[in-house]
Amino acid sequence: MSQLEVLPLFPRHELLHQVEARGIRLTAQRRALIETIQEATTHLDAESLLKQACEREPGINRATVYRTIELLKKLGMIDELDLMHLDGEKHYYEVRTKQDHLHLACFECGKIIEFATPAFERLKQEIAAANQFEIQVIRLEAGGLCGACAAKQKKHLQ
Amino acid sequence: MSQLEVLPLFPRHELLHQVEARGIRLTAQRRALIETIQEATTHLDAESLLKQACEREPGINRATVYRTIELLKKLGMIDELDLMHLDGEKHYYEVRTKQDHLHLACFECGKIIEFATPAFERLKQEIAAANQFEIQVIRLEAGGLCGACAAKQKKHLQ
DNA sequence: GTATTTGCAAAAGCTTTGCTGCAAC
């Protein structure tokens, strides 16, 4: 387990473009990091992000990775995920999408499924209204068994 | 910030009783830990749990805390929360309730609000059905501003 | 020349583990 699979991500904005549109000047390293997040085909943790960004721009340091992530979080342009701590205490990052979506993590095979539905949006509204709470970030994660692994398990139990 | 406030928890089952009902024999230390979780008036992290349990049964060790938490998690009797990393990377623990509920964390004052609604239950069903996913654990957390802090902020901006 | 950004290494924080000795049945 714990090897996160390749999976399709939701369509993402032009992250790099948006950052620069705010008048923020970026170094080559930060640009490489942002492009890597933007074009990632999996959810990246800091270490994977570092490695992949280094292919574009060698010699990036861990500290720079974390400092860039901090910047993007402050700008509200990326979300931080735990993915149910499927693989330890790492954080994973993804470009924030227009519509919030949730993550399902299979405890068996490590697959991550993304899902969006109007019901989630409505729930958000209800939560905010009922508690007079101004939601800035919302995170819905579930852990369990994906269809394939649930089927396999039933087979074995027979 | 970061001082988690006292807050009412949802009604909890007889955790200790349930554990023993499974034929699991408990030491005095583990019993003290479980009772502490059961009767907590805030969300406890490992360190607070240790301190409070030591008032019942002195001399408990960190390792014992983590090993007991592990047991309860395996039994599916407690849930692990991040509370939006309001105060670092700690985990918080609470007795699992019949009805899933969500947590709202105020970034300003650190208040944690708990909330349950049928809409959340329905969303769970929809998620499971749409993705053929067998949900074992689900965690919905939001961060933002509670009513009081949002009001304060608006006042200051005027 | 001033303001940022980087690199490096060390520190920090929470959690886990190995191992020895102790206690329970």
Added chain:
DNA sequence: GTTGCAGCAAAGCTTTTGCAAATAC
């Protein structure tokens, strides 16, 4: 006499930080 639990200290991981050197404008 087995089996499991506790205690202790060390290690493990991810993330953060301080500071000096380098870079950009």
